[in-house]
Amino acid sequence: MTRPTTVLLVDDDPLVRSALALMLGGQADIEVVGEAGDGLEGVRLAGELGPDVVLMDIRMPRLDGLGATRELHSRPDPPRVIVLTTFDADEHIVEALASGADGFLLKDTPPPQIIDAIRKVVDDEPMLSPSVTRTLIRRLRDEPDDAADVAAARAAEAQVRLELLTGRERDVALAVGRGLSNAEIARELYLSVPTVKAHVSRLFDKLQATNRVQIAICVHDAGLS
Structure with missing residues (x-):
């Protein structure tokens, strides 16, 4: 057992x-x-x-x-x-x-x-509901950036990170950015759940993220959500 x-x-x-x-x-x-x-x-x-x-x-x-x-x-x-x-x-x-x-x-x-x-x-399933993910992203969006180059630099950094991904990893990253669970991503992308988990693990490494919300923020900063 x-x-x-x-x-x-x-x-x-x-x-x-x-x-x-x-x-x-x-x-x-x-x-x-x-x-x-x-x-x-x-x-x-x-x-x-x-x-x-x-x-x-x-x-x-x-x-x-x-x-x-x-x-x-x-x-x-x-x-x-x-x-x-x-x-x-x-x-x-x-x-x-x-x-x-x-x-x-x-x-x-x-x-x-x-x-x-x-x-x-x-x-390794997400612990934040889509509503909480949206709250966090909205908070970032509403934060005042006195200098436009701060937001531009953040966007450029996110885009560089996303360029390290394969096409399928990018698809999974976008789905994580929408707050989908591993099972939901598997159904949407016609993958097995273990395959999705493997992709998410690689996303943590490539995007230097420690949780799924940080992946979602990277996707948002790159202008893809």
Whole structure:
């Protein structure tokens, strides 16, 4: 049998941790291996327990979730990190992704979606819905650039990166930019899901991206979305 996905819960509210542990404990393919009350403890336990996924709160004492995520992401073979928070401000999403988070969920997300999110991140599926992707791209579009050459330089850099792609990789990049999942891309491009996953992995390397939203931003900067 395939071993269960191991999860570490990092939140300063013990009631939240208890609720998450209770919810996830009923899943045969998911195992909660530890709990931490702040970012420092979370980083320490992640090093000791080696979880597949960390559910990470943002606002915590000693070390917040963004700092803890950055620390985990700087290590070899880091766990997948899903930021789980009560705050949905754009800046929190951007900071979380820039810190290396693989996903962003609100704490009022229905339990089945949280469970599905854990399964998806370990399978390299996108953790941001198309609506969140659009929010991030809109934020970039609306940011004031006092100098036009800043935007032009960003566009030129994105175009250079995209030129490194094969035709099929470019197709996959455009689909990722639209917020499609691996399964949706496979159906649209008549590819197998494992082939799509392989293309996405190459996109991370060629576009110097750490998550799918960064691929979407590159596509947007190049004027292709």
